[in-house]
Amino acid sequence: MVPLRVLWLSFVHSVFAFTVAIPCSPADNAPVISPSLVSLSIEQDRWPEWAGTASRNRYFLNTLENLRDITGAPPYIRIGANSEDKTNFNPNVEYAEDIFPLPTVIVPYPEATNITVGATYYHLAHHLPEGTHVIWGVNLGQNNLTAAVLEAQAIIGAFNSSSCKVQLDFIEIGNEADLYANNGDRAKNYSSSQYVQEWTTFATNISETVKLNEIETKFLLGAFAGSSYKPTGFSPQAIYAEGVLNSTAGSLVTAFSEHHYSGSFCAGQGGLLQDLMTKSTIRGNLTIYAGDVNATHAQNLDYILGETNSFACHGAPGVSNTAGAALWALDYLLFATQIGISQVFFHNGIGFKYNLIQPVTLHRSILDGSPMSPLAPHVQPAYYAAIIAAELRGDEDTVQITEIAVNNTRIAGYAAFEDGELARALFINSEAFLRGDTNRSSIHLDLDFSDDSDAPSSMTIKRLNIGYADDVSDLTWGNQTYGTDDGKVDGTLAVGSAPVVDGVDISATEVVLLEFC
Known part of the structure; x- marks a missing residue:
């Protein structure tokens, strides 16, 4: 599988910035993902x-x-x-x-x-x-x-x-x-x-x-x-x-x-x-x-x-x-x-x-x-x-996921396609922000789509919020928690929204899920 391309752009105010190239359709060999992956x-x-x-x-x-x-x-x-x-x-x-x-x-x-x-x-x-x-x-x-x-x-x-x-x-x-x-x-x-x-x-x-x-x-x-x-x-x-x-x-x-x-x-x-x-x-x-x-x-x-x-x-x-x-x-x-x-x-x-x-x-x-x-x-x-x-x-019958190749040792990315059309992208920043650390770095991702005619114009942004990488509890996903007495999700869902031209920031020890509109 040929990884998707990411271009290095700049380093500004201790924040790295990348342009991430995301295709609007999956590669021919992109795997179809089981709902029970x-x-x-x-x-x-x-x-x-x-x-x-x-x-x-x-x-x-x-x-x-x-x-x-x-x-x-x-x-x-x-x-x-x-x-x-x-x-x-x-x-x-x-x-x-x-x-x-x-x-x-x-x-x-x-x-x-x-x-x-x-x-x-x-x-x-x-x-x-x-x-x-x-x-x-x-x-x-x-x-x-x-x-x-x-x-x-x-x-x-x-x-x-x-x-x-x-x-x-x-x-x-x-x-x-x-x-x-x-x-x-x-x-x-x-x-x-x-x-x-x-x-x-x-x-x-x-x-x-x-x-x-x-x-x-x-x-x-x-x-x-x-x-x-x-x-x-x-x-x-x-x-x-x-x-x-x-x-x-x-x-x-x-x-x-x-x-x-x-x-x-x-x-x-x-x-x-x-x-x-x-x-x-x-x-x-x-x-x-x-x-x-x-x-x-x-x-x-x-x-x-x-x-x-x-x-x-x-x-x-x-x-x-x-x-x-x-x-x-x-x-x-x-x-x-x-x-x-x-x-x-x-x-x-x-x-x-x-x-x-x-x-x-x-x-x-x-x-x-x-x-x-x-x-x-x-x-x-x-x-x-x-x-x-x-x-x-997601819950569609045919979903393919392709890795987005990011030229950074800490950032991983994946794109999900429903019936051949881009639906979501996920980014993971695996830099460990540990208890005792004081400077939590962040990376800005600018999103570039391979086919401008099919490119989305807006997106929602959902985050996995983690205090420290060595925490054992108190994570929230979109402001909601599964740390409940019955194991069911609780809390008011909170997701951001933005034009795709704004890109997205991702901090050390964080996950962001982008849903394209």
């Missing part, structure tokens, strides 16, 4: 708390419905992750029985080490908003075929119910099999070819048992923690070459899932907030997958980030839970579309530092595990990235 991956050990048991978790449902109300479709929900490979089925269990390790300073809310679930556990998906598409993982890590088949039967049974208004799109077999050699689930010499053999055996037995070829549900392949980026080792290229798609079960694969984190807090050392937010870092963390994406598209499969977030092991304190992480998430998910990634599933678990949503009351700190007064359900700053991306996308 922003989706969620849920750690499945505490799934009943997310969904609610006897009744819906109304707070969680509200946060999903907020997004549905903007784009017309709720986020997809993937349920699985690390605890996926620690789950077994027992029909006598109501919902789930979990065994947890003790919390630590680094991991205040650890995943369960053993999960036993019954049929009612899967039926809780009925609590999701009508029309939700679901991915559910079954256990490959323990190499127990019977357990995986029993789980798959229970999953299919839950979605076959006449009362079910949600759709099971995929069954995922195993979580991060490329790490099995390191975590003790397999021998040290475990290879991608062995994975292909195991996956094919599990997929064949599952598909034959539940008659997958007769229903709309398919298999989601991969769910790898990383990639070798070449035709050997654990990569999409390698497993395609090793025949993973050649069996009858393999023909039921329609998408490949990659997992990706921008860093790790597993040893208790995280990165700097500015490093996470930096435009070049975001692009470098994603373009490494371009070859994998192309190889997957060559197989006529979709490529998704089926589990992703800022720092592995639940996030880094003072980074993953901050307003700056919202700017990172927004640029990250939008840039992902530019290299052919069709959906981005941000991982969430109860008490995880990088969550978009904390769906239940917490009794110990997400930062270090220390006891605290009960903290009611709430959204975290990254949730605003999902809201803003949804508004950029």
Whole structure:
């Protein structure tokens, strides 16, 4: 994709000024964006708390419905992750029985080490908003075929119910099999070819048992923690070459899932907030997958980030839970579309530092595990990235988004087109304005349109207002907040308006959305 051009103009009174060239129609290869581009991956050990048991978790449902109300479709929900490979089925269990390790300073809310679930556990998906598409993982890590088949039967049974208004799109077999050699689930010499053999055996037995070829549900392949980026080792290229798609079960694969984190807090050392937010870092963390994406598209499969977030092991304190992480998430998910990634599933678990949503009351700190007064359900700053991306996308059937190339290390831009016509533009200033900083810089953007005859004449301006990049609350989007008791938006909407010839100012640690009239 050829990026759009930006011209350097001048430096005036400590304010940089640019002319930003915006086309009035999308490039031929501009991606069509799913209304569920922003989706969620849920750690499945505490799934009943997310969904609610006897009744819906109304707070969680509200946060999903907020997004549905903007784009017309709720986020997809993937349920699985690390605890996926620690789950077994027992029909006598109501919902789930979990065994947890003790919390630590680094991991205040650890995943369960053993999960036993019954049929009612899967039926809780009925609590999701009508029309939700679901991915559910079954256990490959323990190499127990019977357990995986029993789980798959229970999953299919839950979605076959006449009362079910949600759709099971995929069954995922195993979580991060490329790490099995390191975590003790397999021998040290475990290879991608062995994975292909195991996956094919599990997929064949599952598909034959539940008659997958007769229903709309398919298999989601991969769910790898990383990639070798070449035709050997654990990569999409390698497993395609090793025949993973050649069996009858393999023909039921329609998408490949990659997992990706921008860093790790597993040893208790995280990165700097500015490093996470930096435009070049975001692009470098994603373009490494371009070859994998192309190889997957060559197989006529979709490529998704089926589990992703800022720092592995639940996030880094003072980074993953901050307003700056919202700017990172927004640029990250939008840039992902530019290299052919069709959906981005941000991982969430109860008490995880990088969550978009904390769906239940917490009794110990997400930062270090220390006891605290009960903290009611709430959204975290990254949730605003999902809201803003949804508004950029809008609710039209066919929406394309193209990156606007800005010759500045801090400013990112994207243009959205509805049915081929320019509708909106978004700009992100990822310069971190932190507590203790005194000079908040600003950049003025003059807007230049490629086709004067179709150029808009006026625009509305909506801003994400952030005090400091390291704030953990009190963000407002167009003067409105989602930091409410019920998760619904509150406050009087405030947007500016201006002729497009006036351009727009954008401060450090700010987002502006322009709606063209």
